[in-house]
Amino acid sequence: MLFGMHPHQDGPLARLRRGHEDLVLELLRKHGPLSRAELGQHSGLSRTTLSDIVTELIESGAVVATAPETAPRRRGRPVEALTLNPSAGQAIGIDFARRAVHVSAVNVAHEVIGSASEPHDPGLPWEERITLAERLVGTLADGALRLGALNAIGVGVVGPVSDPDSGPPEPCPSADLPALLRK
Known part of the structure; x- marks a missing residue:
């Protein structure tokens, strides 16, 4: 379920609202x-629509509003910064370098x-990597x-590289890598 949307709401207005939510999240x-104001300039959404979307994203926990830093007070309401909620999700990247x-x-x-990083011998078996x-x-x-x-895991795997000193490289078990990562 997307933020604020009920599973049975899938009409044109619900899709439009989801599109607006996606736009705001992508801009952040x-x-x-x-x-x-900056979100309004980047998105082109009306103040009312943007206010409704931001309010719902804050209530759902996807976005947080941070209090303005101590700056000289101007007329009107203090400007708050909107940002993605850091605790709403995480991603891990793994780079299997040579x-x-x-x-x-x-x-x-x-x-x-x-x-974190740790060097290893280029001949280290994949299971040990x-x-x-x-x-x-x-x-x-x-x-x-x-x-x-955790929302995502990205894995980079080095391609075969020949080294005249160590002989032909050990091939990456590409077909078996997903199974090995699930262990």
Whole structure:
């Protein structure tokens, strides 16, 4: 279920509203924190529509409004910054390089939660590289990474590289990699 939408609502107005929600979320992903006025300029949505969408996204927990920094007070209401809720989701990236494994985790607000790397011998078997990646992921955020909030995992795998000193490279078990990662 999308934010604020009921499963049985799938008419043209519900689809239009989902499109507006997606637009606001994408703008916050792309630009980071924005004021309501900046969101209005980027989105082209009316103030009323934007207000309704933002209110619903805040109530659903997808977006948070942060109090303005202490700045000289101007007329009107203080400008708050809207941003994606950092605790709304996370993603992990794993890079199986030729001589190292690199892992990083980020939240949906584009903040790096943690990253780690460890070199290894280029001949290290794939099962051991995956074990190394699992161990490194376990160290991210001091072991406090919330796997239940995980939205995505990206995996990069180096292609075959020949090294005259070590002979032909061990082929990546590409067909077996998803199964190995599920262990």
